[in-house]
Amino acid sequence: xxxxxxxxxxxxxxxxxxxxxxxxxxxxxxxxxxxxxxxxxxxxxxxxxxxxxxxxxxxxxxxxxxxxxxxxxxxxxxxxxxxxxxxxxxxxxxxxxxxxxxxxxxxxxxxxxxxxxxxxxxxxxxxxxxxxxxxxxxxxxxxxxxxxxxxx
Amino acid sequence: xxxxxxxxxxxxxxxxxxxxxxxxxxxxxxxxxxxxxxxxxxxxxxxxxxxxxxxxxxxxxxxxxxxxxxxxxxxxxxxxxxxxxxxxxxxxxxxxxxxxxxxxxxxxxxxxxxxxxxxxxxxxxxxxxxxxxxxxxxxxxxxxxxxxxxxxxxxxxxxxxxxxxxxxxxxxxxxxxxxxxxxxxxxxxxxxxxxxxxxxxxxxxxxxxxxxxxxxxxxxxxxxxxxxxxxxxxxxxxxxxxxxxxxxxxxxxxxxxxxxxxxxxxxxxxxxxxxxxxxxxxxxxxxxxxxxxxxxxxxxxxxxxxxxxxxxxxxxxxxxxxxxxxxxxxxxxxxxxxxxxxxxxxxxxxxxxxxxxxxxxxxxxxxxxxxxxxxxxxxxxxxxxxxxxxxxxxxxxxxxxxxxxxxxxxxxxxxxxxxxxxxxxxxxxxxxxxxxxxx
Ligand SMILES: Cc1ncc(COP(=O)(O)O)c(C=O)c1O
Numbered sequence: 001x002x003x004x005x006x007x008x009x010x011x012x013x014x015x016x017x018x019x020x021x022x023x024x025x026x027x028x029x030x031x032x033x034x035x036x037x038x039x040x041x042x043x044x045x046x047x048x049x050x051x052x053x054x055x056x057x058x059x060x061x062x063x064x065x066x067x068x069x070x071x072x073x074x075x076x077x078x079x080x081x082x083x084x085x086x087x088x089x090x091x092x093x094x095x096x097x098x099x100x101x102x103x104x105x106x107x108x109x110x111x112x113x114x115x116x117x118x119x120x121x122x123x124x125x126x127x128x129x130x131x132x133x134x135x136x137x138x139x140x141x142x143x144x145x146x147x148x149x150x151x152x
Numbered sequence: 153x154x155x156x157x158x159x160x161x162x163x164x165x166x167x168x169x170x171x172x173x174x175x176x177x178x179x180x181x182x183x184x185x186x187x188x189x190x191x192x193x194x195x196x197x198x199x200x201x202x203x204x205x206x207x208x209x210x211x212x213x214x215x216x217x218x219x220x221x222x223x224x225x226x227x228x229x230x231x232x233x234x235x236x237x238x239x240x241x242x243x244x245x246x247x248x249x250x251x252x253x254x255x256x257x258x259x260x261x262x263x264x265x266x267x268x269x270x271x272x273x274x275x276x277x278x279x280x281x282x283x284x285x286x287x288x289x290x291x292x293x294x295x296x297x298x299x300x301x302x303x304x305x306x307x308x309x310x311x312x313x314x315x316x317x318x319x320x321x322x323x324x325x326x327x328x329x330x331x332x333x334x335x336x337x338x339x340x341x342x343x344x345x346x347x348x349x350x351x352x353x354x355x356x357x358x359x360x361x362x363x364x365x366x367x368x369x370x371x372x373x374x375x376x377x378x379x380x381x382x383x384x385x386x387x388x389x390x391x392x393x394x395x396x397x398x399x400x401x402x403x404x405x406x407x408x409x410x411x412x413x414x415x416x417x418x419x420x421x422x423x424x425x426x427x428x429x430x431x432x433x434x435x436x437x438x439x440x441x442x443x444x445x446x447x448x449x450x451x452x453x454x455x456x457x458x459x460x461x462x463x464x465x466x467x468x469x470x471x472x473x474x475x476x477x478x479x480x481x482x483x484x485x486x487x488x489x490x491x492x493x494x495x496x497x498x499x500x501x502x503x504x505x506x507x508x509x510x511x512x513x514x515x516x517x518x519x520x521x522x523x524x525x526x527x528x529x530x531x532x533x534x535x536x537x538x539x540x541x542x543x544x545x546x547x548x549x550x551x552x553x554x555x556x557x558x559x560x561x562x563x564x565x566x567x568x569x570x571x572x573x574x575x576x577x578x579x580x581x582x583x584x585x586x587x588x589x590x591x
Contacts, residue, residue: 034538035207039589059448064528066546066561090528094534129534 010074010083012049014104015098019047021120024102028124037125038092045094046102051087062141067093069137071144075109075152082109082149086141096129096138104145111150119144168484180486185485194570196221196477207540213521214546215360217568218391218495219473224414227473240439240456241464245571254465257472258455261420264475265405266396268381270452275463279387280310282406282421283354284460286383287314289495290404290432297323299351304337305327305556306359306366307373309549311385311411315354329355331556335362335511343374348367350380357389357400361550361564363494363519372401381427387411392490392517394436394483397422414474418467428454435460454591477495486569489517493567493576502581504587508575510562518567521548523559524583526529527590532563535589539582 031037056071062069074083085103088098097125104112105121118137121127132140158336180187194200197219202209211219231253237246239254259270262362267273286418295301301315319326327350337355351357353375358365372382381403389395390412397405405422406533409415423431433440433451437460442450445515499519501507506525524532533545546561547554554561565579 025375034535035585035589038535038538067528068560090530092531093528 007054007074007076008084010077010085010105011047012100013105014047014106015086015101016084016103019102025123030123038095041099042091042124043095044102045088045091045096046096048086048094049097051085051100052060055085056087061142062137066090069093069097069141071141073148075146080108081106082112083151084145088137092129093138095106096126097141099124099126100138100142100145104149109149113146114131115146117146122144129137156236158508173266178493179484180487181484182515183484183545185488186293186482188481188485188489188569190489190570190572194572196223197227197570198222200570204540205538205541210541210571210578211543212565212567212571212575213544214391214568214571215388215411215548215564216569217416218413219570220413220415220470221477223477224470224473228415228470235586236461236466238573241299241371250465256465257468260472260475262422264395264479265420265422265535266398268398268424268425272422272425272497273562274423274458274482275404275468276419276421277417278410278586279385279406280314280408280421281387282419283311283383283419284314285434286404286423287432288407289383289458291315291318292326292429293430293432295322295324295351298349299324300327300347300349300382302324302329302342302345302350302354302355302375302505304366306335306337306362306364306549307333307354307356307383307552308360308387308528309551310387311354311356312552315352324351325349326478331364332567335359335515336515337364337366337371338515339370341378342371346374346380348378350375352383352385353380354385356385356387357405358386358392358397358517358519358554359511359550360388360519360566361548362521362560362568363388363512363516363566364511364513365515365517367515368402372403376401378453388427388517392487393488399407401471403427409471411473412474413477414471415467418464418471420471425454428458431458434458437461441568480518481569482587489569490567493571493573494518496576497565499578500576504580504583506587507540510557520565520567521562522564522585523562524578525591527587528561529561531590532583532586535586536563536579536582539578539585541579541582543579 031040056070060070060072062071067088071087072085084101088094121130235246235249237250258273262270262273303326306535315326327345330338332338355366357368375382383404384402386405386407390407403424404568408419418506440452440457440460456471501509508523510521529545533543536543543563543565545563
């Protein structure tokens with residue numbers, strides 16, 4: 001996977017900065033039926049800045065997904081912060097990835113590596129999407145992010 | 153008899169009337185068929201009566217695996233409760249009973265497929281194992297460098313990869329029958345592909361991805377004219393069609409119990425006796441031998457020669473029970489009902505903007521594979537599931553077909569005879585909701 005030097009691209013991502021995890025948690029509490037919940041997930045996905053085509057390459061590809069998923073990161077050693085970007089051609093995967101970014105992007109690699117994603121997805125009643133079944137790309141993506149963080 | 157007019161009987165009556173009206177049908181050949189009472193049939197399938205994500209389950213993933221009627225579940229239960237024992241070996245009554253049931257099951261499948269005898273039916277784990285058996289036993293012993301194997305663009309990975317392995321081993325060449333825009337085999341191209349080097353033609357009877365029903369009789373006739381043997385992947389045909397291996401005149405026919413209302417872990421390979429006779433064993437072990445010594449081993453006769461180890465006894469019994477269950481119906485009526493479900497889906501699909509149906513063969517089983525512009529199949533699957541509707545999404549283990557069509561995958565609703573018109577309508581209502589959510 002590629003460490004990307006385009007800081008601006010990562011700074012244009014509101015997830016994890018202006019869109020906070022507390023806000024996302026709170027919003028989920030007010031949504032009751034599946035249409036509202038997934039409508040919100042899809043909207044969150046739309047907040048992810050578009051990944052430039054040059055990064056949609058094999059090196060950044062997350063394998064094991066039904067949909068196509070890419071992941072890139074940028075590490076700022078000065079502030080000790082890890083910035084993340086994800087792209088997917090499936091809107092729900094994209095939206096769930098947005099939840100992951102909200103939780104992890106802009107945190108220290110230590111915090112990223114230690115984050116309990118299962119717990120968050122359980123709280124949001126989305127745990128099924130992280131289930132370790134065959135072809136679960138979201139789980140591979142979270143693992144890839146956390147391994148990257150642990151290696152920094 | 154005058155029926156008492158309780159509320160319940162009124163409701164029941166109106167339901168039955170509606171069902172009768174809906175399901176008094178013509179078979180594909182135009183003959184009248186007995187009306188089906190789908191509500192009654194559904195009562196035979198315990199799993200159908202449940203809620204998923206707070207909604208009544210609408211199970212439209214039948215091509216992946218079908219549901220099982222209670223009689224099948226009970227037949228397996230009874231085996232384990234009353235006469236579980238190893239087959240062909242025990243010197244005791246339970247073993248005799250288990251062996252009798254196991255062999256009766258084989259005979260039943262043989263008769264159902266119209267094989268010439270029970271020794272033409274080999275128990276396997278499923279279609280996949282059946283095809284691997286033919287490739288490794290028949291293929292490896294009969295094919296030589298430069299020989300040709302013909303497959304089709306419509307094949308499931310299970311009917312591709314075993315042949316690729318064989319081709320590597322013996323130096324054979326694989327050729328592929330192309331399809332037209334409706335996902336039907338290009339028969340003219342097939343004729344062109346057949347040469348005197350063609351040794352095997354392996355095609356599916358019904359495509360799991362598009363529902364296409366392939367003209368096996370014609371395929372066999374042409375293959376036999378050049379001396380090739382025909383291997384049919386019947387995984388998707390068994391639940392929909394009456395399969396008669398003599399009428400098809402194929403040399404091998406592979407199928408899975410679980411696709412045809414039976415259990416997982418069991419399938420049948422039909423092979424013409426004279427071919428099976430000359431084939432070497434596939435795996436070695438118990439059951440398949442006549443006598444073992446370190447100076448040499450003689451093999452058991454058909455069909456045991458191909459059945460190493462303790463077989464799936466309860467599953468074989470369950471599989472035969474599934475076939476017995478099917479036999480109570482006028483199969484033409486079941487088919488006509490499934491055709492009706494598919495026709496309704498096609499009708500409703502017309503009203504959905506941006507929806508394209510993948511596979512529009514003239515001869516088609518009740519498989520509805522589709523794409524909606526701008527909507528990824530994986531999103532479609534997730535959001536249908538939220539509404540209690542089970543479909544499959546992805547490439548359906550037919551990646552070469554998806555590549556050929558230039559799509560990453562589809563969403564697929566596959567209907568069984570226990571599905572109702574109401575369920576098809578619910579499925580489309582759910583689909584419209586999803587499209588609105590993305591709008
Ligand atoms: C056309 C076709 N062939 C082969 C198979 C493989 O069957 P099984 O997994 O039961 O061996 C399937 C099942 O998905 C199928 O649909």
